[in-house]
Amino acid sequence: MKHKKVHITTVGCPKNQVDSEVLAAQLKANGYTLSETVDGADVAVINTCGFIDAAKQESIETILNIAGKKKSGNLKKVVVTGCLVERYKRELQEGLGEVDAFFGTHEIKNILGEFQAEYKYDMVGDRVLTTPSHYAYLKISEGCDNPCSFCAIPLMRGKHSSKTIEEITHEAELLAAKGVKELIVVGQDTTYYGLDIYGRRTLPSLMEKLNKVDGIEWIRLMYAYPAKFPEELLDIMRDSDKVANYIDIPIQHVSDKLLRSMRRGITRRRLEELLQSIREKVPGIAIRTTLIVGYPGEGEKEFQELLEFVSEFKFDRLGAFTYSVEEGTTAAILGDPVPQDEKERRHAAIMEAQRQIIIELNQKKIGTIQRVIVDRKDGEDYVGRTCHDAPEIDSEVIITSVNPIEIGSFVEVVIDDSYEHDMYGTVV
Numbered sequence: 569m570k571h572k573k574v575h576i577t578t579v580g581c582p583k584n585q586v587d588s589e590v591l592a593a594q595l596k597a598n599g600y601t602l603s604e605t606v607d608g609a610d611v612a613v614i615n616t617c618g619f620i621d622a623a624k625q626e627s628i629e630t631i632l633n634i635a636g637k638k639k640s641g642n643l644k645k646v647v648v649t650g651c652l653v654e655r656y657k658r659e660l661q662e663g664l665g666e667v668d669a670f671f672g673t674h675e676i677k678n679i680l681g682e683f684q685a686e687y688k689y690d691m692v693g694d695r696v697l698t699t700p701s702h703y704a705y706l707k708i709s710e711g712c713d714n715p716c717s718f719c720a721i722p723l724m725r726g727k728h729s730s731k732t733i734e735e736i737t738h739e740a741e742l743l744a745a746k747g748v749k750e751l752i753v754v755g756q757d758t759t760y761y762g763l764d765i766y767g768r769r770t771l772p773s774l775m776e777k778l779n780k781v782d783g784i785e786w787i788r789l790m791y792a793y794p795a796k797f798p799e800e801l802l803d804i805m806r807d808s809d810k811v812a813n814y815i816d817i818p819i820q821h822v823s824d825k826l827l828r829s830m831r832r833g834i835t836r837r838r839l840e841e842l843l844q845s846i847r848e849k850v851p852g853i854a855i856r857t858t859l860i861v862g863y864p865g866e867g868e869k870e871f872q873e874l875l876e877f878v879s880e881f882k883f884d885r886l887g888a889f890t891y892s893v894e895e896g897t898t899a900a901i902l903g904d905p906v907p908q909d910e911k912e913r914r915h916a917a918i919m920e921a922q923r924q925i926i927i928e929l930n931q932k933k934i935g936t937i938q939r940v941i942v943d944r945k946d947g948e949d950y951v952g953r954t955c956h957d958a959p960e961i962d963s964e965v966i967i968t969s970v971n972p973i974e975i976g977s978f979v980e981v982v983i984d985d986s987y988e989h990d991m992y993g994t995v996v
Contacts, residue, residue, distance in 0.1 A: 572599070572600055572601055572610070573600070573601045573602075573603045573608060573609045573610050573611065574592075574595055574600050574601070574602060574603060574609055574610075574611045574612070574613060574683075575602070575603040575604070575605060575606045575608065575609035575611070575612050575613070576588045576591065576592055576602070576612075576613045576614075576615065577606070577612065577613070577614045577615065577630060577634065578615045578698070579614070579615065579616050579617045579623065579626055579627045579630055579650070580615070580616070580617025580619065580623055580627075580650070580651065581617065581619070581754075582705040582707075582752065582754050582790075583705070583707055583754050583755070583756070584615050584617060584650060584651070585698060585699075585705060586695070586705050586706075586707040586754070587615060587650070587673075587676075588613075588615045588698065589695035589696050589697060589698055590676065590694075590695050591613065591615075591676055591679060591680075592695070592696035592698075593691060593694045593695050593696045594676065594680055594685065594687060594688060594691065595680070595683060595685060596696060597688050597691055598680070598683070598685035598686065598688075599685075600683065600685070602696060606634055606637055606641075606643065607637070607641055607642070608642075609642070609643065610642050610643060610644045610645070611643070611644060611645045611646075611647065611683070612634050612637075612643055612645070612646050612647070613647045613648075613649065613679070614627075614630055614631055614634060614646070614647070614648045614649070614650075615649050615650040616630075616631070616648060616649065616650035616651060616652035616653060617650065617651050617652060618650070618651035618652035618654070618655045618656070618720065618724055619651065619720070619721070620889060620892050620894070621892040622889075622892075624652060627650075627652045628652075631646075631648055631664060631667065632664075634646060635664065635666040635667055636666075638666060645668045646666065646667050646668055647667070647668060647669045647670075647671065647679065647682060648660065648664075648667050648669070648670050648671070649670070649671040649672070649673075649675065649679060650672075650673060651673055651724040651725070653670045653671060653672050653673075654672040654673045654723070654724040654725075655720065655723060655724055655895075655896075657670050657672065669682050673724055673725055673726075674726070692735065692738075693735065693738050693739035693742050694742060695742075695743075697743075697746065697748075699959070700943060700944065700975065700976065701746065701747045701748065701976060702747060702748060702749045702750060702941065702943075702975070702976030703748060703749065703750035703751075703752060703941070703943075703959060704743045704746075704748045704750075704751060704752070705752045705754050706736065706739065706740060706743070706751045706752065706753050706754065706778075707731075707754050707755060708730065708731055708736050708753055708754070708755045708758060708761055708771075708774065709728060709729060709730045709731060709755035709756065709757070709758070709760070709761055710725060710726070710728070710729045710755070710756070711725040711726040711727045711728045711729050711756060712725060712727075712728055712756035712757050712760075713727055713728040713757075713760065713764075714757055714760075714793060714795075714831075714833070715831045715833075715898070716820075716830055716831055716832060717829060717830050717831045717897060717898040717899035718820075718830060718860065718863065718891065718894065718897060718899045719894070719897060720894040720895075720896060720897055721756050723896050723897075725756060727764075728756070728757065728760055728763070728764055729764060730760075730761050730762050730763070730764050730765050730766075732765065733762075733770070733773065733774050733777055736774060736777075736778070737777050737778065737781065740778055740781045740784065741781055741782075743784075744781055744782060744783030744784050745783070747783075747976065748783070748784070749783065749784060749785045749786065749941070749976060749978075750784070750785065750786040750787075750788065750941060751778060751781075751784055751786070751787045751788065752788045752790060752958060752959070753775075753778075753787060753788065753789050753790060754790050754791055755791055756791065757791060757793040758771060758789060758790065758791050758792050758793070759771055759792045759793045759794075759796070759797050759798060759801070760793060761774060762774070769796070769798040771798055771801055772798055772800045772801045772803075772804045775787065775789070775801065775804050775805070775808065775811055776804055776808070778810070779804075779808040779809070779810045779811060784810055785810060785978065786810060786812045786941070786955060787808075787810050787811045787812060788812045788814050788955075788958055789805075789811070789812075789814070789815050789816065790816040790958065791816060791818070792815055792816060792817045793817075793818070794817055794818075794819055794832075794834055794839060794842055795832060795833035795834040796833070797817075797842055799842075799845060799849075802845065802846060802849040802850055803849065805849075805850050805853070806849055806850045806851075812955040812956075813850060813852050813853045813854060813955050813956065814853065814854045814856070814955055814956055814957075814958070815846065815850075815853060815854075815855055815856070816856040816857070816858075816885075816958070817842075817843075817846075817855060817856070817857055818857055818858035818859075819839055819843075819857050819858075819859065820832060820858065820859060820860050821859065821860060821863065821866075821870075821874055822836045822839060822873060822874055822877045823836070823866070823870040823873050823874065824836050825865065825870060826863055826865060826866055826870055827839075829863070829864070829865055829899070829902070830860075830863065830899070831898065843855065843881065854884035854885060854955075854956035854957075855883055855884050855885070856883065856884065856885035856886065856887075856958070856961075856962070857883050857885075857886055857887075858886070858887045858888065858889070859874065859878075859886065859887070859888040859889075859918060860888070860889060860890075860891050861874070861888055861889075861890055861891065861911055861914040861915050861918060862890045862891040862906040862908075862910065862911030862914060862915075863891045863899070863906075864891070864899065864902035864903060864904065864905055864906065865902070865905075866891075866906060866914075871914050874918070875914075875917060875918060875921060878918060878921050878922060878925075879921050879925075882925045882928075882929070883922070883925070884929060884956060885926075885956075885957070885958075885961070885962050885963075886918075886919075886922045886925075887961065888915055888918045888919060888922075889915070890908070890911040890912065890914075890915050891904070891906070891911065892904075923988060923989075926963065926988065926989055927986070927988055930963065930986035930988075930989075930990075930991050931986055933983045933986065933991060934983050934984065934985060934986060934991075935982070935983065936982070936983055937980055937981065937982050937983075937996060938954045938965065938980075938981050938982075938983060938993065939954065939955065939978055939979075939980060939981075940952040940953060940954055940965050940967065940978065940979055940980075940981045940993070941953055941976070941977075941978055942967065942973050942974070942975055942976065942977055942978075942979060943959065943964075943975070943976075944975060945973075945975065946966075949966050949967060949968060950966075950967040950969060950973050951964050951965070951966060951967065952964065952965050952967055952979070952981070953965065962989075963989045963990060963991065964989070964990050964991075965981060965983070965990070965991045965992070965993050966990055966991070966992045966993070967979070967981055967993055967994070967995060968992075968993070968994045968995070969994070969995040970995075971995075973995070979995050979996075980995070980996040981993035981994065981995055981996065982994055982996055
């Protein structure tokens with residue numbers, strides 16, 4: 569007899585979240601009920617992350633916590649999938665006997681088979697959203713062809729594989745029909761998009777197509793790899809009425825020595841030229857980046873070079889993580905010579921510098937009127953974001969309004985004050 573109530577837990581990035589949403593839609597179409605909680609389900613699916621040590625640990629803890637419920641609740645079966653399984657399937661099978669089945673990153677049909685369900689081809693692009701209904705992640709490709717020395721994504725996700733423009737546009741139209749107003753474009757490397765199927769980088773053409781989808785009001789670009797960046801994209805971003813003045817472009821470091829060792833395919837000079845070009849061609853754009861500290865070979869000189877660059881360039885948004893050795897990557901042979909406490913010191917210094925920058929940038933917005941999308945209500949206030957802010961990772965605007973505001977709507981807000989990452993405003 570089939571188990572009919574399924575709960576899906578996702579660990580990791582928005583790309584994983586999209587995979588879980590696709591699986592949920594397929595299960596639902598096969599007669600399964602989706603449970604919001606593990607306790608209300610008789611089958612649990614855990615979609616894991618294997619990117620860095622912290623994500624691996626979170627995945628293992630999640631598996632152990634959920635699998636433990638088989639002894640005390642209604643849970644009959646636990647299925648584990650995702651990146652962690654793709655990398656460590658044999659080890660997980662040997663160490664986690666309480667799990668009933670393991671599947672890698674490209675095995676949705678096999679997962680459905682475990683549920684005695686069929687993959688429904690007529691549902692391509694359909695998903696059960698786990699984000700608020702007014703925004704959704706739009707995954708345009710899978711895998712990555714970049715040779716970054718520190719990164720295990722190609723080991724878990726394989727080579728880059730783009731969806732067609734038609735397929736992506738169809739999915740965007742389906743999302744718009746569900747009430748989605750903001751598309752957040754994701755992939756392991758979004759600027760590589762199209763090279764494998766069209767013979768050239770066609771992200772600019774894709775963004776033009778998405779700009780024409782009725783119902784969509786913001787299109788936000790994430791994970792834009794800097795090497796061989798298609799600069800014609802900047803004209804599209806400047807001239808399109810729906811493409812948000814925002815780009816996420818992970819640079820990782822600025823030291824030429826480390827960029828070579830990381831196999832990033834770009835120099836500091838070229839990075840600076842690109843970042844300057846982005847700011848010049850798209851006035852008012854917010855640039856988000858991601859950095860690694862504590863990579864092998866990063867001495868105090870290289871770290872200070874990075875810290876000074878962050879302080880001088882003033883990224884609008886920034887995240888950083890400490891280096892961890894990933895088995896199977898080319899950097900693994902370099903070991904892990906930077907002590908963890910030193911990595912943490914450097915991470916704290918970078919984030920403190922960025923905190924001061926965010927305070928400064930947000931204070932400059934006091935008195936301005938910003939268009940804000942309302943994400944939720946919190947007590948008597950509403951919480952939203954400007955076009956310069958992605959969900960979960962960037963700043964928020966705490967909104968005061970004398971009248972009710974519909975969640976997912978856009979409102980004009982005058983910024984009254986700011987405090988570190990958040991701003992406070994009143995509906996105009």
